[in-house]
Amino acid sequence: MPAQHDIESERELWDTYAAGIKDEVFEAGPVFRWTQYASHGPGAELLGSAASALEIGCGTGRAMAALAGQGVEVTGVDLSPVMVGRVSERWGSSGVRVHCAEVLDYLRGTDETWDAVYSVFGAVWFTDPLKLLPLVASRLNPGGVLAFSQPPAIPGAYGPQGMYKGGFAGKALYTYRYSYTPRGWLGLLRRSGFESVEASVLDAPTEGHIGTLIVTGRTPRG
Numbered sequence: 001m002p003a004q005h006d007i008e009s010e011r012e013l014w015d016t017y018a019a020g021i022k023d024e025v026f027e028a029g030p031v032f033r034w035t036q037y038a039s040h041g042p043g044a045e046l047l048g049s050a051a052s053a054l055e056i057g058c059g060t061g062r063a064m065a066a067l068a069g070q071g072v073e074v075t076g077v078d079l080s081p082v083m084v085g086r087v088s089e090r091w092g093s094s095g096v097r098v099h100c101a102e103v104l105d106y107l108r109g110t111d112e113t114w115d116a117v118y119s120v121f122g123a124v125w126f127t128d129p130l131k132l133l134p135l136v137a138s139r140l141n142p143g144g145v146l147a148f149s150q151p152p153a154i155p156g157a158y159g160p161q162g163m164y165k166g167g168f169a170g171k172a173l174y175t176y177r178y179s180y181t182p183r184g185w186l187g188l189l190r191r192s193g194f195e196s197v198e199a200s201v202l203d204a205p206t207e208g209h210i211g212t213l214i215v216t217g218r219t220p221r222g
């Protein structure tokens with residue numbers, strides 16, 4: 001049986017997550033980083049010279065604010081109304097536009113296109129790539145960039161990985177995380193129409209700690 005996404009349940013899960021984020025995280029300044037470690041790994045240069053960008057599963061919005069500060073026209077989409085409320089309050093005056101929607105619904109319903117679409121431990125991690133990647137490709141300008149990061153797959157655990165929120169008692173809130181090897185991601189991007197695809201795991205700054213999977217691809221220039 002394929003993964004059974006229940007978007008209302010996932011929204012509640014992410015609302016709980018968003019409500020639990022400390023104020024200090026939202027009060028912190030803009031920063032664009034792909035990894036879970038401060039001052040580690042590449043930055044916004046992976047998006048090339050994009051003039052417009054969409055962050056899918058934008059969370060706290062710090063990356064969007066960093067891009068907006070560089071003159072990029074930035075849009076964000078996130079499933080959680082609580083998260084979107086907090087992001088809009090914090091970054092609304094920086095020129096960042098944020099929509100509250102499920103990413104597949106949002107991409108199906110817009111005719112806007114972007115130079116870059118990106119996700120930092122965001123919606124790419126939580127959405128079926130067979131549905132998401134072709135939609136992203138269709139909303140990118142020719143030569144546009146898709147870039148995303150997330151934790152690497154745990155060996156032998158590939159495809160949708162179910163995850164309960166907050167332990168194993170109480171209301172059954174769950175979501176799915178999609179994990180593949182770098183090679184698996186290359187295949188998924190290519191079959192969705194991307195070129196110049198690259199996928200690799202960047203080691204953590206401390207030996208033996210969890211690294212970061214970083215994937216990029218471009219739509220054909222036409």
Ligand SMILES: C[S@@+](CC[C@H](N)C(=O)[O-])C[C@H]1O[C@@H](n2cnc3c(N)ncnc32)[C@H](O)[C@@H]1O
Pocket residue numbers: 014056057058059060061062077078079080083101102103104119120121122123126127
């Ligand atoms: C782990 S957070 C990380 C986000 C961000 N990079 C940050 O720094 O805060 C993942 C985000 O993805 C959003 N998300 C999860 N599934 C989604 C979906 N199907 N559509 C849109 N957003 C989604 C969640 O609401 C959450 O804010």
